[in-house]
Amino acid sequence: MMVRRHVVMLPALCWNQRRRDFYAVTADVSTEGIRFRSSSLLAIGEDLTCSIRHVGTLEARIAQVAGQEFVACVRGGRAILADLARQFVTLARAQDLQPEPIRAHKRIVPKQKIVQVTTASGQAFLGHVLNVSASGVALLVDHELEIGATIQVGHKAATVMRHFAHGVGVAFTEPFEPAAVHEAMSF
Template identity: 70%
Template sequence: MTGQAGPRHVVVLPALCWNPRRQDFYAVTADVTAEGIRLRSSARLAAGEDLTCSIRHIGQLEVRITQVAGQDFVVGVRGGRATLNGLARQFVTLARAQNFRPEPIRGHHRIVPAQKTVEITLECGLSFSGHVLNVSASGIGLLIDRAVGIGETIRVGSRAARVVRHFEHGIGAAFLEPLEPSAVHAAMTL
């Protein structure tokens, strides 16, 4: 998926990545462009590193990290033109199915905290666990297995938030009272 610049297709899919020199680690796709697949993870990675990534709805891919910037890293898929064209079609189809609008410019830096499991409480009092994809001073991305309506107020750990978007198996929620940017770090707890 390398080559000339083109459109960016936002698609959020969980992934498990590994290689013989490192333990398995979780990542989540962020978008796909002609430059490659951008993922996010709390793992410390290096450009040039080869990985095997199993991405939900896509399958297992052999990739090489081409760029690393903070929690984000871009991978190029190893394979012939037919393989790359087929993957591009799969990603575009999944991006459309997730019904994303163009991603707005974000005012706050997002991180993946070390503590990824969080308790979520609905307005009705029902509580269940969720998986934190990322968090910023203004909001949070969560993988959950329950239906929660857009506009619904929820409690994420000790923080009140309003659901602002849906994606496959998850939600985006904006904190009712934003965090101080200095409170957003890998060791944070919600």
């Protein structure tokens, strides 16, 4: 029997109690589960929490692993799974199925994880750095920031590019030199 797959590419942030946050991208969804691609090496049976753009946060268990791909089965009742299936199929139909561009800059997790974030209106608060690259940073924040908003991350001007559960992805107005991105870097 052939399994029908719905190709849908959505960025995801995944984690569990034993593994720090890592990024993945959905590849497709089927009755087998959600197929992801990630540079993290995972194990069958591992439980994950995944925050998937446009879908939300899901609890899942890894059912298959093949190289840098894994299939996760979502935990939940029939109504939850039916609603998720509808969401994924709708998103798959809405996408033009062009793959996302390959990231030009390597991401790292710096030792300095707390950084001051300042809005254009001067409001300042602390953010938690998940990871940083020469071109941007992923931050956990407790404040609403609109996509397109100009902010300061430490001393770097940036623009809010995307939202994820409890955080934002921002692009620096002027990227760091790639050699300046290392664990001991500061903002």
